[in-house]
Each structure stands twice: as structure tokens, then as C-alpha cells.
Amino acid sequence: MSAVIDHGHAGHDHHHGPAKGLMRWVLTTNHKDIGTMYLWFSFAMFLLGGSFAMVIRAELFQPGLQIVQPEFFNQMTTMHGLIMVFGAVMPAFVGLANWMVPLMIGAPDMALPRMNNFSFWLLPAAFALLVSTLFMPGGGPNFGWTFYAPLSTTYAPESVTFFIFAIHLMGVSSIMGAINVIATILNLRAPGMTLMKMPLFVWTWLITAFLLIAVMPVLAGVVTMMLMDIHFGTSFFSAAGGGDPVLFQHVFWFFGHPEVYIMILPAFGAVSSIIPAFARKPLFGYTSMVYATASIAFLSFIVWAHHMFTVGIPLTGELFFMYATMLIAVPTGVKVFNWASTMWQGSMTFETPMLFAVAFVILFTIGGFSGLMLAIAPADFQYHDTYFVVAHFHYVLVPGAIFGIFASAYFWLPKWTGHMYDETLGKLHFWMSFIGMNMAFFPMHFVGLAGMPRRIPDYNLMFANFNMISSIGAFMFGATQLLFLFIVIKCIRGGKPAPAKPWDGADGLEWTIPSPAPYHTFSTPPEVK
Amino acid sequence: MNSPMPNRRLVLRLLGVVVGMFAFGFALVPIYDVMCQAFGINGKTSGAAYEGAQVENSAREVRVQFLATNNIDMPWEFKPMADDLVVHPGGTNQMLFVASNPTDKPMTAQAIPSIAPSNAAAYFHKTECFCFSQQILQPGERIEMPVRFIVDKDLPADVHHLTLAYTLFDVTDRVPPVAQVSPK
């Protein structure tokens, strides 16, 4: 890929500087500003959701009730899940998309800049509403992030209405973000940037965006049904009126399973840029990566009931969902093999982004293995709703989604800030996160298999040792993230000036523009050969 | 810009998808009901009276067990007249359930049937059932409520034993009357 660029003349670029003061951020339609706001917002939510996790781990440090009462514990597990999923991971990827997609495809901005601004500003409103429920009489949502009816309808605290409204706002925001990404990718590619030349991050985001517009409306539908059941006397999920609580789970997981891939596919894409850069070797099997991503997305629509193996599905249903779920291992395996082959016979160095990317591949694969075990329906009868499941999804989400985001952040920080981050501190952040995360989540496999159910505030003594180790690991992981904050601030305020292309093996249009990226880029589209 | 489609049209199409998927979420409700009745998912039986007639297979015996459970807020007495009944597939049978309202207020109840094993639900036909409508009982009133049913002659051979379970819900405060919302 080569590009013709014309960016050295920022001097006479008088009409193109950012506005000054607070209104710059409130009214901005610049993709870089909005991307930055998304990233900061998601980091703030990551710390908030993380502090809820610290409360959970502190309570679980020892058997017995010490710090919080069970009803507050349930609010913590619920809020931790909701905030991490909808507040930390998803907005972080939207932020990365805002920053990088236009730069990667040679577009001047996102296709719908004003909608972009609006979709961001919905988020603080949605989360302010969600968090405020904690202070309402009866407390906040306490029914788990999966909010199964009738616990979340007939038996819910009164604040559930605000929770539903917050989910609606998040949904609208995500949908607008997704439409924007699709419009940008389909309409604003530079001349010569054909679909099969797009970086994988752009590809995975395109597929993610389609998943989002397919399933976020279903989530909106399911919370709307809840709202109607609670306030308008319908009986979608209440057996008393001819409804069915199991229907809730079907509709929820029809959204929920694709949602899981929404949180991981962009990370696949980012890692597919980072590994080749530090292996100094082109990505192995680009085409198969695209097809694998598309097949994962397709399969995600026909596996939802594997979350419900114990609700009493007929034998044929169990078999169908078991086989379909197992099939996901094939395209996922292809991806892992491709990454490993990209590294094979490369000339590798291990800067922080690469460390996070390699940890991503290995630990995500471990999460994949436990996922495969969970797919086996008869064995799932033993795993279901235990800490084994908690271990599984934290292995795919923490080293998967979160490490993917960290890898991306370190990879592109020089481009965003114009400075190199502190490599020593970056490595320290990696190793502390890596050790903390494994210490926190690996023992959860053991307690889960030994019989500890999830979402309980207290447990038998036989689970005590591993829970204590988990808690120590979790505290370590949590504290380490403050180091990340420090590294980012330090990098913004100064440091070694970054060249246009700080990574010698990196490839892509974003490295053809200076660092830091000027406020406006690719006003004249580059030409891609 | 090599726009294959103007933004406006693209966005409208995508919004169309969004609206379509929102509607699909709601469409899942009737789709689910149809699937449940076709495959007996969740042990659901048809909400309508069975109109067909079958020839009794007196060579085969199936034990039908009756359960009556009260939902948590329901103070009524509610039980079947017998624990179980041995029936022949194809034949019509009847069981009486007794309900009484011990409170000092008139109350409305709705009984919800469910069959175990769930794969047998599609083979259980009710020709008449108190669960088809709501029951209103005055303070202290007691009634006997019939369910008449046919176990399908094509019931899978490995099923020897069926459980018909009713859960009784207090629907006095529900408006509008829920019977209209329940499957046809």
C-alpha cells in the first residue's frame, strides 16, 4: 500500500484548528475528538465497573459476610456486568473505530459526523441514569446483567424502569455508532481501497456493525416487553397471563450471543494489525481471516440456546445447539492458527502492544477451550451457572476484549499523542495485568468445577483458598490499571517525539500521516494501489 | 469519493434493518408459541380445546400424574381429586381438581398447565379444561373443576408416564383480564 499525501502544510490550515474551550468537546464533529471522548469515557467506566468488581472480590475474599449485604452484592454484580459490557468494552471499540477507521481507509472523517457527536453524548446520560439507580429506594438493578424475568419484572426493585430507559439510550447510541461505521466504510474509502484491501480492523468492525444493528434492536425489544409487563399489564414473560419466562431468555440470548462477538471481533481485527507489525511479516491468510470473521458472525445467530441448556429444552434442540456451538471452534481455530503462522519465521520484537497481542492470542484460546467444554451439553449441566462459566467469559473478555484494547492503545498512542509512551512502564503494566488477571480468573475454573455457583456473596470453606487467591489477583489487576492511566497521561504531556511510523514493521495508511495526527487528515483522498 | 450509494439512502436502509429487527424481537413471541406447541418445548400444551377424535388403544397403558402448585401469593386450596390415573391412549378421560377461596375477598385465579416430559406435551390434548378460562371464587366458595383429555395414540413408545402440572396464579389485580392475552 502506498499513498499520496499532502499534509506538511499545517501552517496555512487556518480554518481547520479545533475550537477552543469546553464547547470544542460538546459540539465537536471531528472523528478524532469524538474517538478521544469515547476512549476516555470507556476508561472511566472501566474504572467504575472495576471498582464494583473490587467490592465483589473484597466480599468474596473470605467466607462469611463482611463488607456488604447480599442485596447490595447483587447490585454490584449486576452493575459490574452492565457497565463493563455496555460502558467499557463497547464504547472503547467505538472510540477506536472513530479514531482509526477513517485513518485506515483514507477518509477525511466519519460519514455522519453530527450523528457521531449525538451518539457519544447519549452515553454519559445513559450511564448517569443507570448509576443513579443505586441511590434510589430499593436499590439499583439486582437481577444480574442478564436480567432474567420474572426476577427483573414482577420481583424487581422500582428502579428497574430507569434501568430499562438507560438500556434504551445505550442501544440507540450503539445503533447510531454502527450505522456511522457502516456508512463510513462503504462510502468513504479512498480510491483504490477495495474491500479486500481493507485492514482487518476495518473488516471486523464492518461485520461488528452489522451485528450491532441486527441485535441491539432485539435487546431494545426485550426491555420494551419488560416495561410493558411491569407497567401496562401485558404478560410476555409472566406465566399467569399465558406468557413464559423462558421466552425472555430466548429473546435475550438471541441478542446476547452475537453481543459476545461484538465485544471480541474488533479486538481480532486490531491484533491482526499488531502481530504482523512486530513479527515484521505480512498477516498469514488475510482472506481466510475475513471469511472466518464472517462465519463466526453468522454462527453467532444460531447458537443462543447454549446459554439455556438447563431450562429443559427437548433432546433435538439440545443436540442442534450443541453441534452449532461446537462449530464455532472451527473459524476461531483458523484465526488462532493464522496468528501463530504470522509469528512463525518472523523477526519478532516484544514491545508492549505485541506483549498484549500475544497474551491475547494465548489467553483467548484458553477461554476458547473452556468455551468448547461448555458447548458439550451434558457436561454443561455441571458447568452451567458456576464459577467455571465466570472463568470462561472473563478469559475471553479480559485478555480478549480488554487486552485487545490495551494492545491497540499502546500501538496507536504515538499516532494519537505524537509522543512515545514509556516502554518500561508499559511493560510493567503488561506483566502486572497478566499476572493479576491470571491469578484472579484461573482459580475460578477450579472453584467452579468443585461446585461453587456464580453470583453468590458467601460460600463454603472448601472454596476459601482459591477465592482468596482470586481476590488478591483481582486487586492487583485493578490497581495496575491506575498505572495505565498514569502512562497515558505521561504520554500525552510529553515524551520522545514519535515519528510518522514508530513501528518499523507496521503497515497501513494511518502511518503515512504525521504524528500526532493533524486535526484534519485525508482532506484529499490518498491513492491506494 | 467512490460512493456506491449515497449516505442518505444507505442510512435509511440501515434504519429499515433496525426497525425490522425491533419488530422481529416482538415477532419472536408468536414464533416461539408456535415452536413450543409444535415441539412441546417447555411442556406447553395448546391453549385451545382439542376438536379431534381418536380410537382408543386399550392394549397400551399410560400413567398420568396430576400436580397442583400454588404460586407464592395464592392462598387458595387447590388439589386434584386423585394423584394419578392410568389411561389408554386415544381414549377420553376426566380428572377433577378442587379449588376453594379461604379469604374474605372475591378472587380470580388462572391455572397454567405444563406437561413433563416436555416431548410428550404435543401428544396431550385437552378437550375441556378449567385452565381455558379464569376462575372467580367468592369468599369461602369451593368448586370442582374438570379437565377432560386425550393422550394421543401416537405418544412415543418410550413414554410410559406423563405429568400434568397446574400452577395456580392470583390474577385478581391484573387488568385487562389476562385470558385475552393468553394464546388463543
Next chain:
Amino acid sequence: MSRHPRVWMGLLLCLAFSTAEASWTVNMTPGATEVSRTVFDLHMTIFWICVVIGVIVFGAMFWSMFIHRRSTGQVPANFHESTTVEILWTVVPLLILVLMAIPATKTLIDIYDTSESDVDIQITGYQWKWHYKYLGQDVEFFSNLATPSEQIHNQADKGEHYLLEVDQPLVVPVGAKIRFLITSADVIHAWWVPALAVKKDAIPGFINESWTRIEQPGIYRGQCAELCGKDHGFMPIVVEAKSKTDYEDWLAEKKAETAKLKELTKKDWTLEELVARGDKIYHTTCASCHQPEGQGLPPMFPALDGSKIATGPKENHLSTVFHGVPGTAMAAFGKQLSEVDIAAVVTYERNAWGNKVGDMVTPKEVLELKQAEEQ
């Protein structure tokens, strides 16, 4: 594949500092039934397949990371495509999956067995206890958490079966096929006993079926596995498997107990006796919401200490406990507790903490209320 997780455990014990083996359990129990052992074997098969794949893939990656680094002077190769390899690593995993699916399918079919059973038990989930009903036997009872609240609140040492002990276990005979009919009276619960490999959701309005056949007498413990509200972590399951004759004896005894309870109802109780009995009942049945000191958890669970109901007319107090308060979390205990227990707990509440009403509700009064309503 190994029936015993020794190898795996050995590896992990290196990591452990060494204490009682029980607290370092890292694997699933093989359980006490044929089904649970099959499930365990299946679990171990899949686990070892994953381990082998993991060793190969991660081995290759680590090898590559040690050898193919710039610091060793490695010049990057430039290959980036091979259809042959791509096809290979699509087909081989697919074959492995088929190998996994075969035993999984077999096991699943075994679990969905619908043959006739010897004992039928209806299990109903309540917030936050289980109700067991022996169908056709006229025996039914609630099974509550038996761990004292002092242990939970760290005022006493925790016992071996902390949070996994109940006042009345589910007793079943060994060797017999036991059929569970599982439902719920409020929210969704899940009845799970790991040693039996039985986990089924209890869904309000719907009945779910499962079964087991236990081989050895013993006590098997489990917990509710679906978030069901505040005390989801405090509704354990204890299954006691007894020999056929012991089971019959137990059943007879249980029936006699029901009769004895009727005797107790007729007995003349003193205030002290009722308060003493009520103290126990209160702490197993009421304290999780209204709290051990009667202070409640407003606004969901009102305080009883000094409340209008607990210090007002006793008929009203009795009626509240008996019928519950519709639309709130207060359940109707009229059918959940015996006459004696209702009388005892109401009397206790009227005379505990700061409440000093001094009167009592006798079991006979409760019985009269019950009989009046049954007519």
C-alpha cells in the same frame, strides 16, 4: 483420559502451599451415579483433547517466540498464504469435533431417558428455600438453610458444611430410579446436586423433569444455581441417600411426625415454650429478610421490632403471617409452616427485642383459623 484427576491435581498441588486436600479441590466430582460418572468422563475427555491441542499450538508459538526474534538475527520470511494449510486446519478441527460430539450425544440421550420411575418427588423452589413433596406418599416439607446466622456474620466459627446444611434433607432410597418434577412458586431457581449431575431450572408455571439413581448411601450437597434474588447463596440442597429399608423407616417416621405435630397442636403451650420454639423458627424462616434483631431491611423488608403489626392486635398479626401481604415480598406462611410453628413465631415476634406485648397466639387458634378457611 483418566478416571482420576490425579495427574492434573498433582500438577496443581505443586502450586498449592499444602493444606487440607479438600480446600484445594480443582476438579469436578465423579459423583455417585452412573450418569454423573459418564458426564465426568466426558468432561475429562474433552479436557485432555483441549490440553493436547493447547500444548501443540502454544508449543509452536513459544518455540517461534524464542527462535524467531529479531535479537537472534532472524530475517523475516515473507509467506502469507497457503490454501492447503488453511484447508487442513479447517478439516482437522472439524474431525476432532465430530470425535467429541459422539460421546456427548450418547450421554445426552442417556440423560433424556423417560422410563418408569420408582419414586416421584416434586421439587418447588421458593425465595429462598426448597419444598419437597413425595408424590403419592402424603409427605411434604420445606428444606431451609440450617447454618446459624452467627456463622454467616462471623460471630461463630464456621462448620464443615457451612452454607451447605439444611434443617430437613431430601431423603431418597439407593438403587431406585427417582424422578424429580421441578417447578417454582416465584422466580426461576435451579436445583443442582453436583454428585448426581442433576441441574434443572425451576420455572414458575412450568414443570421440568429430571431423574437420578444413586448407588451408595451417603449425603450429597448442592446449591441453587440460578440467581433468584437476595438469598440466592443461602438456599442449599442436601440429599440423603439411604438403603431401601432405612428409607422406608424414615418415610414411616415422617408420616408419624405429621401426626405428632397434630398432637402438639392440641397441647396447652406456655408463653415461654412458644417463644423458645418461635426463636428457632424465626431464625430459619424470617430472619433472612426481617433480620436477626428484627430491624428489617427497609424499604423492601420492614422492621418487626416496634412495628405496628407485631405490637398491634394479635389477630391482625397472625393473619399477616398466615396469608402474607399480596404484592410484597411477604409470603403466605399458612401452608408453609405447621400450626405450632406459626403460633410460636407470631408469639416470639410479639415478645422479642423491644416488643413486649406479653400475649400469645396458641396453636389451637391457628388451627381454628385454618379450619374456618377450609370449610
